Amino acid sequence: MAKLFYIVGASGAGKDSLMNYCRKALDGNTAPVVFAHRYITRPVGAGHENHICLSHEEFKLRQQNGLFAMYWHSHNLHYGIGIEINAWLQRGFNVVVNGSREYLDVARSLFPDHLQAISIEADPEVIAHRLQNRGRETGSELKERISRNSTLIFDRDGVIVIENNLTLEEAGRHLLKTLLSGIIEHA
Template identity: 45%
Template structure:
């Protein structure tokens, strides 16, 4: 059964950096879904597709998103292509939302594997300050949110501590991903939710 690696973590925890490095180093095919976001493509380092509010609404109304949510003043969507990829037996990695996790879990069931990336609050604060995208108040809110959501981390999540080097975090991710995929090969395949 193909897996949907649903990558979570606070803004500034290094999700995009780890996902990019995993994508570069993984030997087996792994589909990486782009996010559609109502945020300018020039902000941040995520390779996303910028949509206006009207374009986003159009895609929702046409049922073109497998997942969509709102966070930090923006709207985020993941295209239905992830369903096609999973149905073809391809593993998929997406940059998800902690608040949307219950909905994603209900939709994808056992195919969904949470990857929880975290850093210490001190490092998170430093990273947010260095990137210069948020005000002091917004940084404080993001830190509070990160601490609050850490208490709802699923017990079966792949947990990556990104407080150290990016290479170390990527190695953690690749090792645990491989173990998860190998473990799935001995299970009976289930129907895709899409």
């Protein structure tokens, strides 16, 4: 059965970078693995995640009409994963999504047969340094993310942990191997 890889981890741990690493590594490969683009009420910024930006009204319309397979609200933003992932899973594709720790239990209840959570982890000082360098958030927004990271706990039962303290390549190879688990043949 196809898997829904639900990637979680502290803000700045490296979820987006590692998903990008795997996406690039699989480009041109016939393995049935696809990466969901998130719908977010955040403007698109150069060098950042290739998400789909929606206005609050657009988001609400889609949410109220059942166009999201999952959605949540954090950091004063709305996030959604489109119902297209249901079709992808049905067709046997492993689907990779960038998720929320807070929302993990809801996601588990929505996809009990498919969901495999993967937690990307790094030491707090490494994360704080990376968040500052990333520069997408500054000031109180940055502080709020760092403090959420130290207080938010989630049920780690069955969660695969990928350490990302060292090079992106090392952690990326580990994630790639996990995403391809169960897939016997790929070009």
